[in-house]
Amino acid sequence: MKANHAVMFRWLIRREVLLAWRRKADLFSALAFYIIIVSLFPLSMDPDSRLLRSIAGGVLWVSALLATMLGFHRMFANDFADGSLDQLILTPQPLVLTVIGKTAAQFLTIGISLILISPLLGLQYGLTPNDTRQLAWSLLLGIPVLILLNAVGAALTLGVHGGGLIAALIVLPLCVPSLVFGAGGNVSLVGAVLAPTLVFAPWAAAAAIRISLG
Amino acid sequence: MKANHAVMFRWLIRREVLLAWRRKADLFSALAFYIIIVSLFPLSMDPDSRLLRSIAGGVLWVSALLATMLGFHRMFANDFADGSLDQLILTPQPLVLTVIGKTAAQFLTIGISLILISPLLGLQYGLTPNDTRQLAWSLLLGIPVLILLNAVGAALTLGVHGGGLIAALIVLPLCVPSLVFGAGGNVSLVGAVLAPTLVFAPWAAAAAIRISLG
């Protein structure tokens, strides 16, 4: 049996990526959203470069956080609504693996594209190449945390009306540490937050799904 | 026949409000979400009062946009998914009235509560009573714009054909002017944006719904 897990996992990833591709719209709107939010601030305040540079990290991080929020509560909700979540749960694969697969796919699609576009947006704020590099790194380590936490929130609110918002409520406070460290530009601390999240969040999410289908 | 429109409209409002009430969680969490986002920004930057005051407008507006977006893209999607949108369209009421009714209900529930809470949040950013008043006004005029534009977007994304992409790319940029004016604290310009939106958006949304159901 075990031998098969690899195969199943590959199919899971293929499924998720294919779906993401067919739903380009979501991906693009998340990106567009990110870009607009980030570009808004310079427009809405006096363009004093020192001021801008000092808020750059914060704005980019919070916007990234929000852009991830927008899509991810649908991570399980769609599958729940059309019954394919039942099917995913009934695959011989342990549910944790399924969760990991889905989050990984999310990271590979939205996550990566957010990270890739950030340096460009950094330019708007006159970030030095050095700051930019630091920011990109912190996002690279931080966004997985955001995604994983979102997965837990999404799983807990399955089939709950207004699930998206409630998931956000639950998740946002938990995102504070990575937000603070990331925006503060302390990459290593973000990594320190990532490690335990990687280990525990998938289990929490899996448990949450079981509970929600109870 | 015409006599009935009033009755039907009352039932529509009753329906929407009842649903909103049953989904209290939605409303409540939209608010909490708004508050949390607003409070997160300072955490991601240097909390010195001058800086905070200068970004306050932007932060409150962006957060308001989000709080509306997170909830409202489901505005028609729910009704579409369970088939009750068909029923709404087949009522003797003109579709535009239905759209107006739904958006009005949204404004009366989530919209108002967002506006009411904003001054409090202004305190966190050390806004002067004067700035606060200005901000509240700009939100009062601006949030309807956001809701209406979201309605159009939601209508376009119904059934998630390729329309989703178009919707995102149309609606988000359309939000930018009100965002910029509002965040910049220019109430009269926001009003200038509101007027045409009030006139055209409902028709656009109605048309969009027809298209999506094709």
Next chain:
Amino acid sequence: MGRSGGNTDFPGMKRIMSNWYKFASPPALYPLVNRLIPWFAIPSAILFAAGLYVGFFVAPTDFQQGDVYRVLFIHVPAAWMGMLLYVLMSLYASVGWAYNIRVSSMMASALSITGALFTLISLLTGSLWGKPTWGAWWVWDARMTSTLILFFLYVGFIALQTSIDDPRRADRAGAVIAAVGVVNVPIIYMSVGWWNTLHQGATIRIVQESTIAPTMLAALLIMLAACWLYSVAVVLGRLSCIIAEREHLEIA
């Protein structure tokens, strides 16, 4: 598969559990709970009276801040209770989940509201206090900020539980989020502290009188005890309501 408490998988565990279940069955506890309430309610009322009296009339006026500082007698205990109750809540929730003890889960729900309330009070009194002392209703001081976030954690928990209408599911979901939350609390406090020291400019050190007058200390301690008893009483009260509601639900 629905049951997620791994413990139920050991042979024999089921029996123990079912005993627990009988032992801690809500209906059995209901009368006991109701009988306990006054034993905490009355003393807390007395202590409140005493504490407030000492705090507001006996304790000397602060030479720096004048009489404003007396808010401290409400503010500080409230803040502490807020933090304490969150930990308790998570504990009860987790136990209720792992061993499938309904009362324990109900206890968690009961605690969440009271905890949130205390945290809110500490926030409000804090900012009431902040206005005269710091000249601002709100200051992004580390302690205040982390209290605010703690409040958000409470709100998330409550929102989740109220939005789920199947009580069993609400309990379990709450347990998950409470567990995740309590693990995060220290990290959050640490991060906020780090952030605050990162931007020294903004930190307002709450000036600590080198020596608190003994009467002040007494008042503070009395108020603390009063808050304790109050929480126990209120939580038990809420618990009995929850039991009544749910059992009634199951009878109907």
Next chain:
Amino acid sequence: MLTATELECVRGNRTVFQELSFSVRPGECLQLTGPNGSGKTSLIRILCGLMEPSHGTVSWKKLDIRHLAEDYRTCITYLGHRHGIKEELTPLENLQIICGLNGTEISRNHAVRALEYMGLANRETAFARFLSEGQRRRIALARLVFNSSEIWLLDEVLTALDRDGMESVQALIDGHLARGGMAVVATHHGLGLSQGRFQRIELAA
């Protein structure tokens, strides 16, 4: 009289049906049968004006429904595959609201009686979320009990219903025809209708 003339339906790039003409007279029931994907749903949606035919017209009392718009919508009752039942509402609320929205308000105890007729006695005030598939379907159908609109357009109306369910629906349609109403019903099950003139259109795949 409801008349369809030379209807053609193109979905995507495939013609589902063409040259479809028929008319339904008062007291008459038109049954649509045909294999999956033969166009029953499409046809019904065209008949209520939810979809545009790619060619041809649907007319009601000699007038094109596209021009009649609201005046036509007051005359029809449509039930689709997806029965717009709100899970957060109770059967009672669902029923009263849908009636109110159609300008035919219905008193609480009429509503209760309708639901009882559909076998939902003493479940009127449970949230629809807690009801089974068939029970939800029954809420949607309860709308037909006190319904006096001239045209009923029912898609897969018997899905998910048990025997009694089917019978009571058939009884409803009978009564409607007897009152001189018209019905267009798409179904895979035979409709055991006693009353009323019949007409069957078999759509080809």
Next chain:
Amino acid sequence: MLTATELECVRGNRTVFQELSFSVRPGECLQLTGPNGSGKTSLIRILCGLMEPSHGTVSWKKLDIRHLAEDYRTCITYLGHRHGIKEELTPLENLQIICGLNGTEISRNHAVRALEYMGLANRETAFARFLSEGQRRRIALARLVFNSSEIWLLDEVLTALDRDGMESVQALIDGHLARGGMAVVATHHGLGLSQGRFQRIELAA
């Protein structure tokens, strides 16, 4: 052998069924009937382990399925009211993915043949969104064509299907039973099965 002992199901605050015990042997089909809301769906979800019975156990080859977990899941195939078909995917993709996810990969032209068997010839590459209700249902059912798992759990399997559809499904179940498989089928329609031993449980409302 699949055995259920003293199952009890409580939804919300009402007991749907109690004291339900039965066992299904290889080559045997258990048909669940009963009025709407009698607990067919609940029972099937309990049998696949998606729901916890409030009391009682389900065991497979004498072992509680709660402990078997994955080993049990490899043996079952479940189709529910909501047939987990992704509208953004083509029938082909849907089929291959669901099979792959269950560790029973299926070659492209096997998939095509399965879909053809379910009457979706030359629709394999249209998006499921563009298919009719029944056609979507058929995609989900195509999974059964080359399916060798021992237990089939089918809820309302004949819904929305036309005559041929029903017949081909019945043929599939026949074959499955003939191969010594087991099936639990909830349906309101009679199952015209020729082969295999039978067993019917009538759930009371």
